[in-house]
Amino acid sequence: MNLPIIKKTFFILLLTSFCIKATAQSTHVLWYNQPAEFFEESLVLGNGKLGATVFGGANSDKIYLNDATLWSGEPVNANMNPEAYKNIPAIREALKNENYKLADELNKKIQGKNSESFAPLGTLEINNSEKGKAVNYHRELDISNAISKVSYEMAGIKYTREYFVSAPDQVMVIKLTSDQKGALNFDINLKSLLKSTVEVRNNILVMTGFAPIHENEGYTLLPKYKDVKERGIRFTTLIQIKKTDGKITNSRETLSLKEATEAIIYVSVATSFNGFDKNPATEGVDDITIALQNLNKTFAKPFDKVKENHIADYQKFYNRVNLDLGKTTAPDLPTDERLLRYADGKEDKNLEILYFQYGRYLLISSSRTMGVPANLQGIWNPYLNPPWSSNYTMNINLEENYWLAENTNLSEMHLPLLSFIKNLSVTGKVTAKTFYGVNKGWASAHNSDIWAMSNPVGQFGKEDPSWACWPLSGAWLSTHIWEHYVFTQDKEYLKKEGYPIMKGASEFFLEWMITDKNGKLITSPSTSPENKYIAPDGFIGATMYGGTADLAMIRECFDKTIKAAKVLNTDSDFRTKLEAALSKMYPYQIGKKGNLQEWYFDWNDEDPKHRHQSQLFGLFPGDHITPLKTPDLANAAKETLEIKGDETTGWSKGWRINLWARLWDGNRAYKMFRELLRYVDPDGKKTKTPRRGGGTYPNLFDAHPPFQIDGNFGGAAAVAEMLVQSDENEIRLLPALPDPWESGKVKGICARGGFEIEMEWENKMLKKVSVSSKTGGKTTLINGDKKENVVLKKGDRKEINW
Template sequence: MKNLSIVSLILLLAVNVCAQPSLGLKLWYDRPADLWVEALPLGNGRLGAMVYGNPAHEEFQLNEETIWGGSPYNNTNPLAKDALPEIRQLIFEGQNLKAQEMCGPAICSQGANGMPYQTVGSLHFDFEGMDSYHDYYRELDIEKAIAKTTFSANGVKYTREAFTSFTDQLLMIRFTASEKGKITFTTRYTSPYKDARKSVNEKMLQMDGKASDHEGIEGKVRFTSLVKVDNDGGRLEVLSDSTIKVIDANSVILYVSIGTNFKNYQDVTGDSEKTAIEYLKRVGTKTFEKYLADHSAYYTKFFDRVSLDLGSNEQATKTTDVRVKEFATTFDPQMSALYFQFGRYLLICSSQPGGQPANLQGIWNYQLRAPWDGKYTTDINVEMNYWPAEVTNLAEMHQPFLQLIEDVALTGKESAAMYGARGWTLHHNTDIWRSTGAVDGPKYGVWPTCNAWFSQHLWDRYLFSGDDRYLSRAYPIMKEACKFYLDFLVKEPENGWLVVAPSYSPENAPNVKGKREWVVTAGCTMDNQMVFDLFSNTIQAATVLSEDKLFIDSLQSVVNQLPPMQIGKWGQLQEWMQDWDNPRDRHRHISHLWGLYPGYQINKFESPALFEAAKTSLIHRGDPSTGWSMGWKVCLWARLLDGNHAYKLIQDQLKPTVDEKGQNGGTYPNLFDAHPPFQIDGNFGCTAGIAEMLVQSHTGSIHLLPAIPEVWAKGTVKGLRCRGGFDLQELTWENGKVKKVKIKSNVGGTLRIRCADKLQMKGQPLNIANAELANRLLETQKIKEPLITANAPVVTPSLSDTFLYDIDTKKGEVYELEYYQ
């Protein structure tokens, strides 16, 4: 590892970068939340709470990450193996609709389509004397992970604070007043579960419930939620078996604990009440201030690693909902930084080591059936949740998703076996039970290539970590995914290419002869890109670990037979093996651009024709879309090195809405991303996209300010991570040009920097990059030349707009560079 370089993509050991947090990182409002999409999210990975901030009728909507419907199961279809040859034959004969009809009973699940993520319910507080109030203010401080509400009523100032403790695993709420004896309220639970049991035990509220049966699978997750009331002054009364009243208190602290019987995806034999009581044993061991200090210290060690300063103006003095409304028309640089950091906040709060991955809504959901069941939708959404993890210095938050990959590599053996293949795979959805079958019918479910995308996360983590021990654990999972394709790929008759069949291009349909009748086909561009990526990365992993020479040879033989990418008749990157693309297609998925982002195969410098073809496809697909799709497009335009267009998509994404139905995108008042309804992947996608605008490291170099928009003419970012073993400790720019950069080398080797500006180090010009070295190191990522339709308008971009520099580095050293004319 000592002499590995950025270009060979061996990456950094995880580090803590102590960057100063930006100022003013708060969401704040001058009125309470009326809607769930106006409430403020708190979370510690396991517990989630939405805070409404209503003076008279406060509500905390509650979640716990393991409360899902159903129980351990899998949903594979044993008929697939025998039906596969006929399905493939129909596809190759052009009878795709008949093939699709066969896929329904033969491949898709005939039972459960996936279990829903569910809510706990809500904790309510009804206060006396609060119907008339003034000087109202509520905030979510994402630098400390605490929500606060203040207001005045009847001459008294009231303050309410709440946080979901990372260190003590409790939701803690404190009510205080400027005068003694002024806090009186009743508190109670509500729940959408008909059989939820509410009680008062030793002056402590308790609610017990059971998650729902769903699609024939018995609900076996049981939960217990407890509220311990600690009042200073006044008295406490039990009004009923479900309501407690606090009368004339000076201050009150409430400790909310939630436990379930979930142990792991195979085991629900725990004791929910015992677990909840165990958490409450921590109550009283510290002061509220100490609980908060410990909580914030844990949180800030992650959050403070990265800071982004793009400047500020008078917009930062306005409420967050007003800033969202005005973002498209009034320049608000601090809002871009706030939105970027809010994505990091959400990832820390919804994905903690040892827990479950962030689902389609992170951990925040108020319904018995979250939209799309809140499942892990694997044809982009759950992957997008983790796009910011490595680059924005939250590698620990990646761990729950990586664990899910390890789990489905086990349960997914059943999905591979149903096709008669070795290894493992899964389709376009999974859930807490790690189901891997094809669900939602043949128009959505016949997509057996998710294992390749999951494996990219394994490899990319290695590229950022450079940890051979981690790679030794990840490599067998990647190898088994390759074995699936060694058995599953089939030779198509026209060109003799090895292709995935049946499959489809999520979640789009080709326009063939003016009709969109079917989706199931063979050799979709996205599948080809992902299988190429999986095999190439596995070859590199085996090479690093000095393993499996014969296996490497077998993989390379398959790579040589995969279809090349193709440029179609109107200059587009083809989405399908045939030239079926419709230039008027505005579908939210842009699956065939996977090789541009999050993949590495298409870039301006090594594949210029494909780079322009991808741009043509993206232009025709259009900007308006669902919220998560606009987040993806920010990433894509950043990879296309067009910062102004990427910024335009950020403006589109920050379009205000309160709708919970539709596909028109936008952002809710609490900054949640709207499909609509709420999908958290849009938040994470845009955070990753902003990082890509500032630095890129996927092409064998650290590209500084690759897609900086004109409006961000000046700024500083600290703490981002780059592939190759490097920390971008600081990058400062003025007038759109790099002013200063500090980069730490964590594994040593050659640091390659790409920049539009001339740089020097300690007053000396840098060495221009070694072209021979670059060519040799890029051979392992080399893709096939594209096939180009006759007379297609092919454009190649100019490559003369950047400088390349090579710096020999030593492990642990920091290298400072600056602009010079």
């Protein structure tokens, strides 16, 4: 027996197994070797209402707290500018006379108040009594169970922390342990940027306060809030410690634990928000009682049971989709270093999977409160004056938040948006009449808030029409209702709730449109979101007529409303009206550069590379432009994207990736996907060679910049769009598969018609596909030149070796 050879073989095997372990990059864990210093390095948790931003500091841990229902303001007075509509004829006359400068000025008369702001609830601090240098520090977020952990050693003692926010129990839980008896000594403090009081009652740290009544004028800093009685949303935060040993003490505003080995901190939050149309001060829910009930119920349960319930509840959504993109040779690195390496062009397929699943994680964590969809920052905002009020920006951003809801198998997370659209349809009836002089249906504009504000913004004539004056969001949002139906086949929802809202949106546009000199239906006045044209006389303006984006969205709105009416076998006369209007609408125009025109005339943009690409709505998220059905328009859309280029903001990049996927150009989509994951430094970080622009922060948050969550959602949706595309009749498999994803498998991607897909591919060739039906139905599977007709009963599955 040759012992040296055996030893050598054993050593090689050991080394090989170590190398395999060392290169096993995670598809579901974000991890770091240091605490977060900036917001864009923190790890976020949420149960769809309570949001927590964890920094994970060793000596002092900071956690920002948010509640999805804590906003400034109160129910909106939709009738704020009752005679605004009287200016519409004068604007139309100016446009008819091609006097665009006058039209721009007059359009400012069609403005109301700005939106309210999503407010920061407060900051929880856990301060250790012993100060020292932490070694062997590790911080992570496991998105497969929605749990964050911190571990480190100090003075020879190992400390661990575990954090999660439970949806079943509606509390945040933090478990702290030390590996030496009695080594836990810490204080807990609470503070808020809002008007609030903090005190300790019965060993419970209590913070109560209220959000301000204000309009965030021009997004500038505000004066100190006035104490207004019987107005504004109230909030309560309760914190209690459960100990195994040690002693709990307190001062007036601090809760302390001395000489403990293990402790659990419970954080319970509630607000008085009781719906978009209820005064939260006089008709609000009892936030103090709700917070106390949730705290008491959870406190009485064993920690393991609370954790088990949290994981089970979260995983029933998260585990629906699995993605594998084949072998990776990427080394095992902390997430920030991993991003930097990826930005240098290196391969890391598991980072791409992590980013996709992180998008799904964020939606589960931020969108579970009816009537309160995820906002510009999801539910994670630490600022008193957040960027763009952290509001609902409805000329792309709110909608982009929900592009992944249905196709990545998170239909339940779509419901907060759908119920919010219902609220908009209520205030929007007043908006339609008073701002636009339309007596049927409902309208909503560019910005909104928790109060379902539907008016055009602009502070009553102070803001630029390019973004303030835009009444089209009702058309865009109503298509989400159809999307929910066509993925779920929930006819009951469509009949009782969805279709009447879609019909209302269509009714508004039927009456809003006018005919141009050639008898074609157009909108007037019209703008193209946030972009400006250069008129022949050199005037740079926004107000126009017959904008392509307007007509694209109305086409989609009418088309989906017709389909919904057919499904329900109702409103045949109304369907006929919509069909007639569709046939009379001003058609798409292809410009001299081969691009899809943005304006009625073939005019240049003030900014040819503008971040918005609203004229391409019909390609994505709409579906009436396709390479197969409308090749000329698809080619014009492609040329538009070429002219705009690939360099843009985070959310815009997310949209463009989906557009390239719809053009079936997987490699171009993938190129931009990689750019979306380009490392961006935290906003406040000072470096010699700063990395700025659109991309991804160290914690995988999307950099607009600043942080906007829509890029995360748009990027994740695009991954699904590259793998599966569908309509009511067919499902395209691997329609935009990029070369680097030559082999892989996916399970759980949803397709229109109520189908779910599982498939496997090798060398870019589809090998196996399994399709199942939630409700029963037929579809045609398409991959390349091959087609397969499938008819399934409810719950049935069909497997095909392709």
